[in-house]
Amino acid sequence: MTEPALPSHDDERKLALKRIRARRELTTHAVTYLVVNAFLVLVWWVTTPNGYFWPVWVLGGWGIGLALNAWEVLGRRPITEADIDRELRRGRPQD
DSSP states (O other): OOOOOOOOHHHHHHHHHHHHHHHHHHHHHHHHHHHHHHHHHHHHHHHOTTSOOTHHHHHHHHHHHHHHHHIIIIIOOOOOHHHHHHHHHHHSOOO
């Protein structure tokens, strides 16, 4: 069995840069979510403070998207060579 090729220094730098950009984009997404939704809640409060809380639909829908984005950036681990090897072994017929 051949050894898997190790990623080059350039490949590692590209992956690191990709992770940094993803985290920064997540931060931008979270700040935008907070600012826009705070504005919508303010509009609701100024116009109909005792009325139907319609911002909940934007807060909830966008919140789900933000949570999925956060999971993708912070919670999901990258695919490793060990994962690939394990999957290859799983797909082979047992002798």
